[in-house]
Amino acid sequence: MIVMFVSRIWDNLRLSYRDLKIKHKFFVVHCLIVFIVCSVSLVALQAALHIYDGLLYDESAKVLNLSTINIENELKRIEKLSYTLVSNRDIQNYLVNLKSRLSSTKMAEIDWDLTDILWEYVFERNVASVNLIDSQGTQYSGGPPIDEAMVRKLVPLAAGKEGVFSFVPDPTGAFLIGCRQIRRIHNLSLEPLGTLIIRIKIAELVSQSTTGENNKEVILLILDGKKEIYHSNRLPELLGKNFVFAKNTAYSLQKVNGRRFFESHTRSDFTGWTYFNILPYETVFKQIILMRTIILLIFGILFLCTIFISLRLARNLTRPIESLTQKMKKVEKGDFALESFSPEEAARADEIGDLQRDFAIMIRRIDALIKEDYTKQIVIKEAQFRALQAQINPHFLYNTLESINWLAKVNQQKEISRMVESLGHLFRSAISSKEAVISLGEELQLLDDYITIQKIRFGERLDYQPQINPGWRELRIPKLTLQPLVENAIHYGLEKMLGVCRIAVQTLEHEDCLEILIADDGPGIDEDILEKLKTGVVKPQGLGIGLNNIDDRIKTIFGERFGLTVVSRLEQGTTVSVRIPKAEGATDV
Missing domain, CATH: 3.30.450.20 (PAS domain)
Structure with missing residues (x-):
């Protein structure tokens, strides 16, 4: 019997609420939510204050008992006396x-x-x-x-x-x-x-x-x-x-x-x-008593203010929504000639005003979006054509290098043949469309090709000393990381000297990373030039990959804990440290 009575009352309330206007629904819901929130907040506040009172009593007791400790300490001092x-x-x-x-x-x-x-x-x-x-x-x-x-x-x-x-x-x-x-x-x-x-x-x-x-x-x-x-x-x-x-x-x-x-x-x-x-x-505890009184007054004032504000908001929300609904019905019929909004509607800066402006912008852009989609298709086709064209140029370059290599071998020009082969491998690795991260072994092979070319150029003046632990050759490293660094060592070290320049590449194992050191005993790099190299103001020779570029690629792939560090002192040489994760294929992204 009671269940049926409650169910009947609920159905009547639901039907009455359904037939209310939007502004009245908004007002009822808003007031109900505020009432529930205030009630729950007051209950939670009373519980929190009760707990806080207990903690405050404990702390007050401890503070008061501090004087007891002071008295005891003084009595102990007199006892020692x-x-x-x-x-x-x-x-x-x-x-x-x-x-x-x-x-x-x-x-x-x-x-x-x-x-x-x-x-x-x-x-x-x-x-x-x-x-x-x-x-x-x-x-x-x-x-x-x-x-x-x-x-x-x-x-x-x-x-x-x-x-x-x-x-x-x-x-x-x-x-x-x-x-x-x-x-x-x-x-x-x-x-x-x-x-x-x-x-x-x-x-x-x-x-x-x-x-x-x-x-x-x-x-x-x-x-x-x-x-x-x-x-x-x-x-x-x-x-x-x-x-x-x-x-x-x-x-x-x-x-x-x-x-x-x-x-x-x-x-x-x-x-x-x-x-x-x-x-x-x-x-x-007078402050606590005052605080409780103030909180209760604030809750009461907030509730009254909420009722007044709810009525105003409901009235302001429903009028523009009704106007916008009429315009949407016209668009639904295919009529994209929108009537201009009234000055009051156009001046609104709230969500309703944004909705009206966005609706108008959406209608105006429908035709523009269709045209834009068509233009994008043309651009995609053109990009595909350029990509096919770009693939032709490397093939032509590789074929030309093969021809030069064949002619050098025929004429017994072994050094030219070795240089051309190394140059071909170097270009193929630099401009190929393979993945951006390769194994350390592949990166070292690319570096060997580059050293082969430079050895022919500088002869015994270039003292290249690789000290790489073979056990780390399967670690992953961004492509073209070591070669630009050795290239900088040659440009700012070897080329600035008349004698022999030693360039050493070695690995150091740490707990969470592998450190690769590229060190030369050249004249060092001036701080101003070094800063420009890091920021990319001065472009390096060769492939044109700057220090900042290398550091950004390592951090992007592996995370901020890894990257590049450069230390250079005049007349003492330059050392570049590259830190990569030890776990094979490990990344932070």
């Missing part, structure tokens, strides 16, 4: 001597010396006084002396800790008292010699450790179990006894006397104390 005092050789000797009967003069000297030593440590940071009680109960003070009743309480306490430095809260709340039994170190007898008592300015220590803008509002409470060690002066007036500290989490939010507080706590492994940091919630 106490160890320095109890292990002081002079103090140890004085306390040992005081256990025996001494003259009044000697007692006065020891009293003076001990007091002098203790006063040296009174000026340490956060230290109010340093007091020493010998085995006879006599007190030696660096700073104000300690009340005898407190001394009688601290001496057995320190003795019970067996030399461990322990902290005790001062009844007045102004100080934190640290006490430690002094034991004899000589021969590790550990004989009790006295008690060291250090009064610590706890309020100053806490103030130094809780610096920062927000920390001014922090309320600190330190507990040893249930015993209070220290609390900020504002703690009773703000919280009273209504504050309940969380036990299962590192932080909590509580409301006391109409105010919200953020509380974090941590336990010290050094002292065993628990540090509670309490901060008014609005002090840190």
Whole structure:
């Protein structure tokens, strides 16, 4: 029954929507989409803010607990200071001597010396006084002396800790008292010699450790179990006894006397104390509260603006579409004489205006496209004819070279024959229509043909030294890579010299590539000429393939990691490095 009812309502809505005008459909759909997006966004935002709140609480707890770390570090420093005092050789000797009967003069000297030593440590940071009680109960003070009743309480306490430095809260709340039994170190007898008592300015220590803008509002409470060690002066007036500290989490939010507080706590492994940091919630999180309010206002304003804009857009979209539909119907009937658009339609710069202009341009170009297609066919035929004509010229050149080679052999001109054969191989490789990437072996054969020609020309002045590992001859390399580089070495090296020029071609194996080095010991290339060669401003001789061309071809085929590097120094020669991938047929494209 319910399914049928829902189905009937859906059918009625669908039919009603189908009969609406386009502008009304656009408005309904647009508002529905905006409503769904806003609703989902608000839900997602609330979830994200909830997660963010948790992260912020964690970070706030960590920041607040940084002051705890600072307090702990300062207490550890004072604990080390106490160890320095109890292990002081002079103090140890004085306390040992005081256990025996001494003259009044000697007692006065020891009293003076001990007091002098203790006063040296009174000026340490956060230290109010340093007091020493010998085995006879006599007190030696660096700073104000300690009340005898407190001394009688601290001496057995320190003795019970067996030399461990322990902290005790001062009844007045102004100080934190640290006490430690002094034991004899000589021969590790550990004989009790006295008690060291250090009064610590706890309020100053806490103030130094809780610096920062927000920390001014922090309320600190330190507990040893249930015993209070220290609390900020504002703690009773703000919280009273209504504050309940969380036990299962590192932080909590509580409301006391109409105010919200953020509380974090941590336990010290050094002292065993628990540090509670309490901060008014609005002090840190007021920006979050403001941000949430602003976001909700923005969503509401956006929704209202969207409704208004949807109505205007729907009206502006439907009018030109209806006009364009009428023009399309005329074109459908074969009427390509378009009526001119109104000034308002022609001035539109949005998609509708583009659609109108594109429609007009499309109609005007129909005839032009037909003619253009016909012209392209003629151009293709002409290109095919030129390609056939270009194939005739190489064949004529090869036949001519064969005739010269035959005539040289008949006349016993072996050098001419070798030169012509090498020239034929070189031209055939350079202008053939085969693939642009060949094997390294084929490239080296092409280079050998070129060297053969140059050897005949320069004779012993050309010292060509190939050092190629045969195992790399199957690697792929762009055609005419090495020959232009050797040609440059001859032009800028050998031709500029009167003596012998050594040109070496060798391979170096790297982890991810093979490096081919073409090095000459010629006079080197001037930096200006070298830069022009790289950019193609100066064209090389022979086949006219520039360094930049070679580098671009290698990078295009194999990727940016490979290519060409040129190093040239005057009077020291030139070295060209070609890097190609080691994997056979490997490319990055």
